[in-house]
Amino acid sequence: MTTPPARPQVREALLAAAHDELTDHGQVGISLRAVARRAGVSHAAPKHHFGDRGGLLTAVAAEGFDALAVDLTTAADELDSDDAPAARLAALGRAYVGFGLRHPALFDLMFRPAELHPDDPALVEARRGALGVLSAAVTRVAPSELEPSGTPDLALLSWALAHGLVVLARDGALHRAAGRATEDKALPLGLIGLFSAAMAGEAPPEAP
Incomplete structure (x- = not known):
């Protein structure tokens, strides 16, 4: 027993x-x-x-954001201090996409407010911590001519792109559109690198 x-x-x-x-x-x-x-x-x-059930799922989602923050921070820490900001953003984007592809059910739950208590303080803090790591990386590559007030929107766009790549890659739509095998994980990760280079005004990496 x-x-x-x-x-x-x-x-x-x-x-x-x-x-x-x-x-x-x-x-x-x-x-x-x-x-x-x-x-x-x-x-x-x-x-x-x-x-209640929502409280339990909220706690699970908060742990998911904490785990995502660890992955993002680890990706950033593995870079050299002299790496270009675009490389940092690309590394974080790849970590975000990788997390979503490895943990599909948890990833879905984390962004399903109808299933959660969205104003729960622990959830709000965990979400802010994880997405804040991405926002900081975007701030470092934001074009100098961009007004400071536009940086949050740029961070939102970057997050939406990474998040959308997870969903499209997981469902196979991204690979079908590109004529690639669905098990080809290099496609979404390569697109992250392309976007990051474009954001920083750098030469794009080799096509995924």
């Missing part, structure tokens, strides 16, 4: 179980009862710790 987790570990066990349920069944298939059963705790435990 499996020993249930100690009380201080119940929340962590529930979150781990929710991540597993999300991976196996998608967000539609997640229920508090199934998560509790998978975590080996009482059926009342999820409600006690998270309030």
